[in-house]
Amino acid sequence: MNALARTFEAEGLSTVIVNMMPVWGERFGSPRTLGVEFPFGHTLGVPGDAALQTRVIRAALDLLATAQPPGPVVGHFDEPWPGDFDHWKKAWHPKQPSPVIKFMREQAEKRARESRGQA
Amino acid sequence: MPVDSYKWLPPSLKGFFAAMQIPPYDSVPWTPLAKPLAEATIALVTTAGINVRGAEPPFDYDREWEHPMWGDPTYRTLPRDLRQEQVQTGHLHINNDDIDADMNVCLPVDRMKELEAAGVIGRLADRNYSFMGYQPDTTEWRERYAPEVAAKMRDDRVDGVILTPV
Numbered sequence: 001m002n003a004l005a006r007t008f009e010a011e012g013l014s015t016v017i018v019n020m021m022p023v024w025g026e027r028f029g030s031p032r033t034l035g036v037e038f039p040f041g042h043t044l045g046v047p048g049d050a051a052l053q054t055r056v057i058r059a060a061l062d063l064l065a066t067a068q069p070p071g072p073v074v075g076h077f078d079e080p081w082p083g084d085f086d087h088w089k090k091a092w093h094p095k096q097p098s099p100v101i102k103f104m105r106e107q108a109e110k111r112a113r114e115s116r117g118q119a
Numbered sequence: 120m121p122v123d124s125y126k127w128l129p130p131s132l133k134g135f136f137a138a139m140q141i142p143p144y145d146s147v148p149w150t151p152l153a154k155p156l157a158e159a160t161i162a163l164v165t166t167a168g169i170n171v172r173g174a175e176p177p178f179d180y181d182r183e184w185e186h187p188m189w190g191d192p193t194y195r196t197l198p199r200d201l202r203q204e205q206v207q208t209g210h211l212h213i214n215n216d217d218i219d220a221d222m223n224v225c226l227p228v229d230r231m232k233e234l235e236a237a238g239v240i241g242r243l244a245d246r247n248y249s250f251m252g253y254q255p256d257t258t259e260w261r262e263r264y265a266p267e268v269a270a271k272m273r274d275d276r277v278d279g280v281i282l283t284p285v
Contacts, residue, residue, distance in 0.1 A: 007261055008269050017282040100255075
């Protein structure tokens with residue numbers, strides 16, 4: 001994501017990233033980032049909540065129009081996620097583990113078996 | 120109050136990400152918005168891995184299953200008149216149900232057209248884009264696909280871009 005923003009900005013476009021992990025905007029040096037404390041897959045908010053989505057977009061547009069260099073500029077959208085944290089901490093995950101997670105777990109299980117002297 | 124970037128991650132992933140070595144950057148590119156917002160053309164670029172059903176093939180999620188350290192670096196084009204029923208999801212690292220319910224949570228074409236009608240922005244770009252965010256290696260993005268999309272956005276007279284990872 002940050003690679004995209006930096007490339008677009010260098011090519012003469014003004015960019016703002018809305019990101020649930022704004023730390024990456026700072027660490028990768030993206031020009032403008034609006035942090036949102038929303039779960040993965042829900043960058044602009046809750047399905048069907050047009051008012052919340054619009055507030056996030058307007059905050060991002062404000063950063064786009066008014067942020068001053070040098071970057072990285074990081075703003076924070078200060079509304080909390082409206083849903084239950086304990087539910088959403090799990091609910092954003094894919095329904096089955098992603099290929100890399102599956103692969104890493106298989107590797108860990110294999111190492112555990114080997115260290116127990118099993119095949 | 121700063122956003123906690125690690126709020127939604129299990130402790131193992133938090134440790135992994137916090138320890139990740141990021142190469143230092145030389146400088147941060149900067150292009151000021153060339154026009155007042157009310158006159159600007161804004162494009163949307165998401166990494167939600169979505170495509171227009173039937174118009175272009177989905178991202179190559181099958182290949183990612185075979186090669187877990189690879190993610191499809193290509194992009195798909197999303198028109199400003201995109202309708203919910205045309206949106207095809209498939210990202211392997213998130214639950215896609217809420218994007219299936221309301222694409223505006225990651226590609227807010229409806230919200231942007233409302234802002235256009237209200238005069239907050241000049242207009243939403245004709246062409247918007249989806250990449251797919253699982254990219255252990257961003258070389259193809261940086262060297263091929265992002266410059267290609269940048270050129271298309273310049274052709275469409277885009278002034279600003281809202282980017283939405285998932």
